[in-house]
Amino acid sequence: MADNTNVQYNEESIRSLDWKEHIRLRPGMYIGKLGDGASLDDGIYVLVKEIVDNSIDEHMMGNGKTIEIKISEHRVEVRDYGRGIPLGKVVDCVSKINTGGKYDSGAFQKSVGLNGVGTKAVNALSNYFKVQSFRDGKSKWAEFAQGELIRESGEETTSQRNGTFIAFEPDNAIFKNFRYIPQYLDNMIWNYCYLNAGLTVSFNGQKYFSQHGLLDLLRSKTDEDAIRYPIVHLKGEDIELALTHGNQYGEEYYSFVNGQYTTQGGTHLAAFREAIVRAVREHFGKDYAPEDIRSSIVAAVAIRVQEPVFESQTKTKLGSNTISPDPNSTTIRTFVNDFVKERLDNYLHMNHEARDALKKRIEQSERERKELAGIKKLANERAKKANLHNKKLRDCRLHLTDLKNEGRLESTLFITEGDSASGSITKSRNVQTQAVFSLRGKPLNCFGLTKKVVYENEEFNLLQHALDIENGVENLRYSRIVIATDADVDGMHIRLLLMTFFLQFFPDLVRNGHLYILETPLFRVRNKKETIYCYSEEEKQQAVTKLGNKPEITRFKGLGEISPEEFGKFIGEDMRLEPIILQKETSIQKLLTYYMGKNTPDRQRFIIENLKIEKNIEEMVLA
Structure with missing residues (x-):
């Protein structure tokens, strides 16, 4: 242990950082975790949101109906047609903390960004940043590098429409090996459009537009x-909601505040879940269990409040309890409850078919819950005993539920198969943030089965308890669930079976971006001076060309062949993860039926057609 008794603590020990140094030294305080773009909450997406949010706020105030966004591999450009930053404040607005136009609630009544930090954080965390304002026939621009002003213009004459243009390139020294995943950006932009009916967003030349708001959102998420x-669609002043019930397991919510997608919910979502239960109970005059009322619900709720308080700079969870800073203002709970109670009750009185279908769905959930009760009790007792000596789980120290620890966002559970592979990961993992769950052979294909199988199948039950997702993903213990299997036919099959399990019973876990595939190298190419790990045939050829003179080439057939020392390099800072992403229009039921159903005609046709192609290739090779 270091001896610090002689370390001097005096005036020279105190150091003041300027704004950009502080942001670059502690980026997590401003944008959450860093990451490389594999997770939807990685910092590079927060940077995009911080800029687009400003344009959305302008639109909400009635300025500009179009936003143009261009995103290439490493560069982002956003052009709006709002009022434009006042020309005398162009530099200050992007480089001086606590400088902005949103402190006066008269200018931006219900905006997302209020603390004047977001754009400055983007500036400080970018290798290159440019801002340009167009205002009443005049323009001014400024360019920065890592927050440092490098050049600026004077006022120039322009023929362009009023508005603001911002371009930036994230600093690759901070966001290592980053890449933007188009599907994440696509979902982000659609959410902006659903929440701002009538807004047109052009993203890399494609138009995004919603006419019916949250109704369109739910139509895109349901079959x-x-x-x-x-779908029930209700709108009021500062509140909009859409809801229906399906046949899937769990509850599915999309919640928003002032146009911000609050992925972790908050006070407004808690109020909405409570309001649904209260309104349904009072309408039917029956004391239904909350879980039966909300089972299989798919819903979206959006509210607008003055000066919202979020629980972090990334604004993923609302902390406000009232709809305005006035201490006498209505609480969010009362506001949401009153609206849902009145409007949903009226709707059900006027739409008897929907009323009867809702009642039938609730009573079906009640029957299913009671049928499962006995099995769940026995399974949970077995799981408790197993947890004391759970040989399948090698746990880590930090979990997603450790709210006061920044490292919780790195918490990862590797699901792997076989003793050798599990052993390699276990020996090389970071015990602080990485856990391992070992499978015994191939898991059961649970497509078409009821949730009863989760409790009857010991492996599924233990996995459910390891993740703590029995009652939904709110208590999920790991930020990332990583399927780590061999890249051969058996490994691919295990991946499919595990993905089926999560999609069938815990789809929210996939929708919220928690499920990944671990990519491990297929080849090792080395000479006496250098070793290169290759993840594809193309990378192998490039490595051979680089090293030259007939380097040694090793083909890894399975995870168990990779030594723990080597494995540590593939699950550390440079770990390659492929996220499992559900497209906006994906129907989980149709997806699972196609891939996991019993020889569906469409799948048979696909296999036959591809076999013909392979046969033709073989004939060409033989010729």
Whole structure:
């Protein structure tokens, strides 16, 4: 242990950082975790949001109906047609903390960004940053590098429409090996459009537009054949909601505050979940269990409040209890409850078919819950005993539920198969943030089975308890669930079976970006001076060309062949993860039926057609 008794603590020990130094030294305080873009909450997406949020705030104030966004591999450009930053404050607005136009609630009544930090954080964390304002026939621009002003213009004459243009390139020294995943950006932009009906966003040349707001959002998330009744869409002043019930397991919510997608919910979502239960109980005059009322619900709720308080700079969870800073203002709980109670009750009185379908769905959930009760009790007792000596789980020290620890966002559970692979990961992992769950052979194909199988199958039950997702993903213990299997046919099959398990019973876990595939190298190419690990045939050829003179090439056939020392390099800072992403229009039921159903005609046709192609290739090679 170091001896610090002689370390001097005096005036020279105190250091003041300027704004950009502080942001670059502690980026997590401003944008959450860093990451490389594999997770939807990685910092590079927060940077995009911070800039687009400003343009959205302008639109909400009635300035500009179009936003243009261009995102290439490492560069982001955003152009809006709002009022434009006042030309005399162009530099200050992007480089001076606590400088902005949103402190006066008269200018921006219900905006997302209020603390004047977001754009400055983007500036400080970018290798290159440019801001340009167009205002009443005049323009001014400024360019920065890592927050440092490098050049600026004077006022120039322009023919362009009023508005603001911002371009930036994230600093690759901070966001190592980063890449933007198009599907994440696509979902982000659609959410902006759903929350701002009438807004047009052009993203890399493609137009995004929603006419019906949250109704369109829920239509994109549900299969018309699978919902029990037409989507209920209710709008009021500063509140909008849409809801229906389906046949899936769990509860599915999309919650928003002032146009911000609050992925972790907050006071407004808690109030909405409570309001649904209260309104349904009072309408039917029955004391239904909350879990039966909300089972299989798919809903979206958006509210607008003055000066919202979020629990972090990334604004993923609302902390406000009232709809305005006035201490006498209505609480969010009362506001949401009153609206849902009145408007949903009226809707059900006027739409008898929807009312009857909702009642039928609730009573079905009640029956299923009671049928499962006995099995769950026995399974949970077995799981408790197993947890004391759970040979399948090698746990880590930090978990996603450790709210006061920044490292919780790195908490990872590797699911792997076989003793050798599990052993390699276990020996090389970071015990602070990485846990390992070992499978015994191939898991059961649970497609088409009821949740009863989760409790009857010991492996599924122990996995459910390791993740702590029995009652939904709110208590999920790991930020990332990583399927780590061999890249051969058996490994691919195990991946499919595990993905089926999560999609069938815990789809929210996939929708919220928690499920990944671990990419491990297929080849090791080395000479006496250098070793290169290659993840594809193309990378192998490049490595051979680089090293030259017939380097040694090793083909890894399985995870168990990779030594623990080597494995540590693939699950550390440079770990390659492929996220499992559900497309906006994906129907989980149709997806699972196609891939995991019993020889569906479509799948048979696909296999036959591809076999013909392979046969033709073989004939060409033989010729």
